[in-house]
Amino acid sequence: MYKNLKENYPLYEVREISSFRDLLDSGATIYGDRAAFKYKVDGEVVSVSYKEFKGAVDAFGTALIDMGISGKHIGIVGDNCFEWVRSYLAILASDSVVVPVDKELSAEDIKNILTDGDCEVLIYSDGATESKITEIEADLPNITHFICMSVPSVKDDKHYFAGDIVSKGKELLDGGDTRYISLVPDNQVLKELLFTSGTTGKSKGVMLSAEALIFNIINGQKLMKITDTCLSVLPYHHSYESTTGILVMMHAGMTICINESLRSVLPNFKLYKPTEVLLVPLFVEKVYRGIWDKAEASGKASTLRKLIKVSNALLKIGIDVRAKLFVSVTSAFGGRLKAIVCGGAPLKPQLVEFFESIGITLINGYGISECGPLISINRPCYRNSEAVGILLPEMEIKINNPNENGEGEICVKGRNVMLGYYKNEQATADAIRDGWFHTGDVGKLEGDFIFITGRIKNIIILKNGKNIYPEEIEEKLSIRSELIAEIVVKAIKDNEENERLLGAEIFPDFERAKTLGIDDPESEIRKVISEYNEKEAGYKVIKKIIFRTEEFEKTTTRKIKRKYN
Structure with a gap:
């Protein structure tokens, strides 16, 4: 349990590492027989x-070199598992x-990424992933080695x-082969190639150096207090989990407990008893709703509200006394959980x-694949729930062309910034200008904290010249009604087809409505939007509401x- 201080405090001390070889060697020396990973087999x-x-x-790295696999682009695709992590570090x-x-x-x-990424070796898991690889193998002539994490259907x-x-x-x-362990690294060259899952267009290959990743490992820990055990839930192909959930935790000597599926998350909380976990806000909200639904069903919701009120008064x-008062709730997380670190979307205040x-402290941060991914994070004892935290040490930030509210594009500098986009000089030149990486995010600075308003590509410009950040309105409405499962605010034309007004396309949470005994969720949502309209400036008023019967199309994250704007 962390207190929230009014002022920032000194950075945590973190040991330096010179390379990933150093990460492995020093980790084995310092932490030795301590559990690095726990996972289930049968x-x-x-x-x-x-x-x-x-x-x-x-061993894996040495054998790869013996197979002639050196200086190659190696793809990894598959389930979160120990073999994925072993391959990644190797x-x-x-x-x-x-x-x-x-x-x-x-x-x-998958075929397109492996082709665009010039992969010559592929490491993959079995099951559905192996089926996909079998389907496209004939279209991957440049891949010379297919390595299955489990026993493959074919070995040749x-x-x-x-x-x-x-x-x-x-x-x-054992025979004295040192070709792998004696490699001298070059931290400045391409080490990891990440293909982004863009929300509006084709993915780009983000080129990260070892230096960028090591920068994340060291400077992320200077802001965060690392504990002893984490539950690893989010997909490993994403830099949020691979960098912060694996590399950072390894450097700190944590025990990383690998979660095998979404269905196993809650059982694994109880099994592994983690002290922290990385999640996305959507998952946290589902857990939150589950707690209250269970309390309502058991007739204990009123008691829980009273206990929260009493506890908050005592905290002042x-x-x-939270550890004793709420043991029946926190035991669902194993009873030791101190913090949930979130990224990828804003956190709702409730x-x-x-x-x-x-x-349990919710800590929000901000990152982007192009920075490997960390840019900022709230500190355990110095945080603002409406902000995405404070800038990582050794980074620079500026707000480009700020408006009257101080909002503009967030631009950053630092050794964690990508080398560029793979084989895309124009996109690289557009993103990195005069040494500054242009994130495409709109935000502002208030004291030490960074606030994000929206994305430049999503800005709606009305006929009166007003700029609307749709994410800001979407967040406000989502907070006001738990019946809104998904929402996209977009521009629409008036009856004369000559003025851009605001509309909202909404997918209601029908399951939530059923749980709450609400027969007409659309009417309830209309009431909420009407109340919102009464309090907002005229140019932010929602003029038209469109209800969907199906979820919006999404990326895999x-x-x-947002092709609906």
């Missing part, structure tokens, strides 16, 4: 120490380039089992207030594809 929990993990990575510590790919993409999209001179490769690598290491006079009330 329902039983397996624990891998830091020393054992280094051995597994070195490539990071090599002279090759890692290309993480989203397993939820279609076979065609092109198809391999990762377990066999590790065994071969151990033999080579310096008495903290979520922050509720979790704070029961003794669950962001709405």
